[in-house]
Amino acid sequence: MYAPEFEYHRAATVAEAIQLLSSNEDAKLIAGGHSLLPLLKLRLARPSVLVDIGRISELKGITISDGTVRIGALTTHWEIASSHDLEHACGIMAEAAGGIGDTQVRNRGTIGGNVVHADPASDWPTVLTALGAKFNIQGAGGSTRTVEPGDFFVGPLTTTMGEQEVLTSIEAPTLGHHQRAEYAKMAHPASGFAVVGAAVVVTVEGDVCTAARIAVGGLVPVPVRMTSVETALVGKALNQENIAEAASHASNDLQGEILGDFFASAEYRKAMAEVEIRHALFHATEVSHH
Amino acid sequence: MTTRIFGSGIRRREDPRLMTGQAAFTDDIKLLGLLHAAILRSPHAHAKINSIDTSAARAAPGVLAVYTGADTDGVLNPIPCAWLPPDSDIKAVPHPALAVDTVRYVGDGVAVVVAESRYQAEDALELITVDYGVLPSVINPKAAMDPGAPQLHEDAPNNQAFHWVVAGGDADAAFETAAGDPQNHVVVSENIIQQRLIPHAVETRSAIANWQSAMGELTLWSTSQNPHIVRFLCSLVTGVGEHKIRVIATDVGGGFGSKIPMYGDEMVTAFCSMQLRRPVKWTETRSEAYLATTHGRDHVQHVEMAATKDGKITALRVVVHAGMGAYLSTAGPGVPTILHGLMYSGPYDIPNIKGDVYGTFTNTTPVDACRGAGRPEATFLLERMIELLASELDIDPVEMRRRNLIQPFEDGHDVATGVTYDSGNYQGTLDLAMQQLDYPALRQEQAELRSHGQYIGVGVTTYCEICGLGPSQVAGAVGFGGGLWESAIVRFYATGKVNVFIGTSPHGQGEETTFAQIVSDELGVPVEDIEVIHGDTDLTPMGWGTYGSRTTVVGGGAVALSARKIKDKGKALAAHLLEAAEEDIEYEDGKFFVRGSPDQNKTIQDIALMANVAWNMPEGMEPGLEATTFYDPPNFSYPFGAHVAVVSVDPDNGHIVLQRYIAADDCGPQINPVIVEGQVHGGVVHGAGQALWEGVVYDDNGQLLTGSLLDYAVPRAHMVPDMEILSTVTPSPHNPLGVKGIGETGTIASTVTIYNAVLDALKPLGVTKLEMPLTSERVWRAIQQAKGA
Structure with missing residues (x-):
């Protein structure tokens, strides 16, 4: 639990951070440190240079305007969980943030650090996929680009981020009057990480579902959209029978690799995807579980 | 009389320091010239050590020394097992502090680096190359005894560490009766797995060894539930006389049984200090603790129970395969035998009981109390x-x-x-x-x-x-390598304040509070005026430690008896000072008074002052107000x-x-x-x-x-x-x-x-x-x- 030697630089601006990344071959960014420090202490990661972006104020904070929530990459899970404005604008984000790790983790860990680490068991990738979020990325020479989750997450601990790029913020649409969103997860009892997580965003007019975005994570290398479930749901009344019927299509959308370990096998996780989708939809529509 | 302090739910007196970061755990202690050790551990569950190359590590920055089993072998004696149940054919196989030619579990210590800083020690560990010849391994405690299973120790055929039997009545006959009379009897059987657990003390193990060569004295700070046992066993392992060893368990952050055993790591730390003549600290990382600190449970059981049709149990028969891990830990063999098999009757009348317990060696972390x-x-x-x-x-x-x-x-x-x-x-x-x-x-x-x-x-x-372990005579009879009595000194100072020195070693159970309550209740001294001292073998009288829910039962008994001796002496001194006959002196609420005239009294504080200055003692009475009790309980x-x-x-x-x-x-x-x-x-x-x-x-x-x-x-x-x-x-x-x-x-x-x-x-x-x-x-x-x- 003792990190190998590294050089440490603190960047004052994003541009400086990118410059430091460019001039040091195996440099790594460090923000809250919650993903990187354990890897360093286990000596599984050995960057020669750490570029600390933790104090760049332009990367912090939550702003809500024109139907968009913008969250700086350095915003901590705690700040997200405790934001009243966010709770009203996009409650699923506050709720998901509040279920991450424990108090200490939420106090230090950042949404940007979480997303770029791309741990299949973490909650943000699934929630942000269902929300149709956008990732704002800055690169060398002040260039910027915006990527959707589907084009961002490639595999476990792998994204399309370039080595000299910094994730600056995440944007998500605010939820409309007719929209409901929920995140349900089966948490690992040791880590709190998602064994299976399901995020649903549904539009309900009258009692009919007119649109749905559903994603699952935890059991897959990158979040997977549940398009069969979405299709089965749209146009239907959101009652217990229709929700159960729609959720039963989950396996159609889980044809790729399913993760498994000694705690929860792939077969079990696959079966649980349906259950967690159901739980999320029940909660979203306040249909009683039983 | 005000509310009795015995039975009162006062707040734990140890908590303010523990909750505000003012407690001093072993790793908090810093000594001038302190060196830091890190231990290289086997990545294989079972392997021959063909060779170890430490040359690069020795040359690394800040490194003072690198030692392997070849260096410690013969200098440190094997780590002893201290609980050898009798009539069990137990194989106390040698347990070297650092592996000599074979590693037997993932985490077995192979080499130690001592450096000026822990980081330097960790960096140097990576430079040690060990050529292992990997051997087949066995993990399951029952499979360990299967024919053809990989063998851990030459001296323990079939990996059998011991076979211990408990029997009362005639269980075999009772099962025969039940089987022969199914009209009136029923038999149920089940295979039960008691999975292996990790005790998880919040504080990992830590040791600081300070060898003062001029004096030939070793001070060892050690995260232990039983510092006096550590002193005893440390003497056996290092060869330093018990009178030249001081063991200090300062604040200890939980143990749950895992800080009972004597480990090789602490003795390696002592070895390093003795070699280098400088203080050396070793603190276990959390990752290391998973591998190197004892685990618990790990039984494979086959259980049968017979009863009459009206639900009266007639017999219990149990066969247990209890994993001991790769070596016998200090108290390991006592756990699935004495502390397990003797309780097969539970709170029930079961006339016929038989238990066969096989302790087995497996290529896993040693198992002890949890x-x-x-x-x-x-x-x-x-x-x-x-x-x-x-x-x-x-x-x-x-x-x-x-x-x-x-x-x-x-x-x-x-x-x-x-x-x-x-x-x-x-x-x-x-x-x-x-x-x-x-x-x-x-x-x-x-x-x-x-x-x-x-x-x-x-x-x-x-x-x-x-x-409440237990009577020492029984301890001897059941193969426990020590006594199970406790001692306590209650010492009054002239100002009426009190120190209670105890041989037990609480590490979270709250006896700094409850023992003060015992003394306060017996002698009427406010709890605030009493301080309970434990954990330092140079300060405290002999005791066998804190485990087996014995601290209050046995150690508390010693405290109460010492307090009562103080009361007796106080009575005699009060009689002398009040010019009354001793049999006319009564005691209540911290006051000694002449029967019938409560105004004629001496408080316990008056007595403490007079006894400490000793200006006016009765003839033949020694000065001071202090009592020591060695208490050996008659039963568990x-x-x-x-x-x-x-x-x-x-x-x-x-x-x-x-x-x-x-x-x-x-x-x-x-x-x-x-x-x-x-x-x-x-x-x-x-x-x-x-x-x-x-x-x-x-x-x-x-x-x-x-x-x-x-x-x-x-x-x-x-x-x-x-x-x-x-x-x-x-x-x-x-x-x-x-x-x-x-x-x-x-x-x-x-x-x-x-x-x-x-x-x-x-x-x-x-x-x-x-x-x-x-x-x-x-x-x-x-x-x-x-x-x-």
């Missing part, structure tokens, strides 16, 4: 078998227990395993718990919910356990109780929610009921951990898969409900305070209580058996399989 130590494993098998009998005979499980409970007794009850319980009223705690539960209402609710496809279950346990203590768990199980995903937990325990008179409650809380949660979340997983090659807090689920506060804690008071006739231990009862009772509750919930679904921990997937699969069947 909170409850042997007794949770005994309680589990009894309660499980009674549940199966009840089911087989269609008798209500609570009624089944009532038909077999030992009737209330106040002074001694012999059971078939050969031990004599002290006192008990098992019906009392059961009645209390059932009243709290409202059992009929719960069964009705259960039936109603089942009709809606919802499943709740209830588990009820009655237990008694053996603790046997706390008991009834626990109830109510759980719900979601058949969709197998998820279990612990809804209610009732603990009705009897530990005799309670010195501090808040501390008792805290011990029950912690104990119950620990046991719940085993039922629901905790368990070591090794792969077939002996690699630990649950090697971090990300993978090994230690229970968190949000996973358990508010507990309903109740108690009755049945004093033990065997110690001055009448107290029984309470540190482990929760763990002993709760695992099987929760397990039985889950199986009760799943009964209508056809699930009859599950392996612990009861993970969601295991439950879900069992339901799926039962559906398919």
Whole structure:
């Protein structure tokens, strides 16, 4: 639990951070440190240079305007969980943030650090996929680009981020009057990480579902959209029978690799995807579980 | 009289320093010139060490020395096992502090680097190259005895460490009778796995060794539950005289049994200091702790129980394969034998009992005590078998227990395993718990919910356990390599303030508070004027340590007896000062007075002053006000109780929610009921951990898969409900305070209580058996399989 030697630089601006990344071959960014420090202490990661972006104020904070929530990459899970404005604008984000790790983790860990680490068991990738979020990325020479989750997450601990790029913020649409969103997860009892997580965003007019975005994570290398479930749901009344019927299509959308370990096998996780989708939809529509 | 301090739930006096970061744990201690050690550990479960190249590590920055087993071999004696049950053909195989030519588990120490900083030591560790010849390994404690299994030790054929037998009555004959008369008898049998646990003290192990060569003295700060035993064993391992060793256990952050043993690592630290003549610190990392600190449980059991058709148990027969790990840990062999097999009768009348316990060597971390130590494993098998009998005979499980409970007794009850319980009223705690539960209402609710496809279950346990270890004569008879008495010094200063020096070594159990309460209660001195000193072998009198729920029972007895000696001396001195006859002096509330004239008095503080200045002592009386007691209890203590768990199980995903937990325990008179409650809380949660979340997983090659807090689920506060804690008071006739231990009862009772509750919930679904921990997937699969069947 003792990190190998590294050089440490603190960047004052994003541009400086990118410059430091460019001039040091195996440099790594460090923000809250919650993903990187354990890897360093286990000596599984050995960057020669750490570029600390933790104090760049332009990367912090939550702003809500024109139907968009913008969250700086350095915003901590705690700040997200405790934001009243966010709770009203996009409650699923506050709720998901509040279920991450424990108090200490939420106090230090950042949404940007979480997303770029791309741990299949973490909650943000699934929630942000269902929300149709956008990732704002800055690169060398002040260039910027915006990527959707589907084009961002490639595999476990792998994204399309370039080595000299910094994730600056995440944007998500605010939820409309007719929209409901929920995140349900089966948490690992040791880590709190998602064994299976399901995020649903549904539009309900009258009692009919007119649109749905559903994603699952935890059991897959990158979040997977549940398009069969979405299709089965749209146009239907959101009652217990229709929700159960729609959720039963989950396996159609889980044809790729399913993760498994000694705690929860792939077969079990696959079966649980349906259950967690159901739980999320029940909660979203306040249909009683039983 | 004001509220009696004995029995008062005052706040723990040790907490302010622990909660504000002012406690001094071993790793907090810094000495001038301190060096830092890091230990290289085997990545293989079983391998020959062909060669070790330490040259690059020796040349690394800041490194003072690198030592391997070749250096320590012959200088350090093997790490001794200190509990060798008699008549068990035990193989006390050599356990070198650093592996010499063979490694036998992942984590076995191979080499040590000493450097100016821990970082430098860790960097240098990576530069050591070891050429291993990997050997086949065996992990399962039963499979270890299979023909053809890889062999760990030359001197232990078939990996058998020992074979210990407990027998009372004639179990074989009783089973024969039952088998021959199925009209009137029933026999149930079950294979039970008590999975391996990791005790998880919050503070990992740490040691600082300071060898003062000019004096030939060794000071060892060590995270120990029993510093005096460490001094004793350290002397055997290092060859330094016991009188030249000082062991200091400062604040210790929990042990749960894992800080009883003598480990090689601490002795290697001492070796380094003696070689380099500088103080050396070694602190275990959390990752290291998973591999190198002892584990617990690890039984494979086959259990049979016979009963008459009217539900009276006639016999119990048990065969246990208990994994000892790669070597015998200090108290390891005593756990599945003395602390387990002797409790096969539990709180029940079972006339015929037989147990065969095979200790086996496996390529795993050594196994020793883990909170409850042997007794949770005994309680589990009894309660499980009674549940199966009840089911087989269609008798209500609570009624089944009532038909077999030992009737209330106040002074001694012999059971078939050969031990004599002290006192008990098992019906009392059961009645209390059932009243709290409202059992009929719960069964009705259960039936109603089942009709809606919802499943709740209830588990009820009655237990008694053996603790307060124990009479030294018995310790000798059962192969414990030491005594089990305790000593305490109560010392008054001229100002009326008091130090209590104790041989036990509390590390979270609150005796700095409760022992002060004992003295305050006996002598009328305010608690604030009493300070309890423990953990430093140069300051404190001899004691055998804190484990087996013995600190208050035995150590507290020594404290009370010392306080009573002070009272006697105070009475004599007061008589002299008041010019009265000693038999006319009465004592109450810290005052000695002449009978009939309470104004003629001397306070205990007056007496302390006069005794310390000694200006006017009666002829022949020594100055000072101080008393020492060496207290050897005449028997163990046997706390008991009834626990109830109510759980719900979601058949969709197998998820279990612990809804209610009732603990009705009897530990005799309670010195501090808040501390008792805290011990029950912690104990119950620990046991719940085993039922629901905790368990070591090794792969077939002996690699630990649950090697971090990300993978090994230690229970968190949000996973358990508010507990309903109740108690009755049945004093033990065997110690001055009448107290029984309470540190482990929760763990002993709760695992099987929760397990039985889950199986009760799943009964209508056809699930009859599950392996612990009861993970969601295991439950879900069992339901799926039962559906398919």
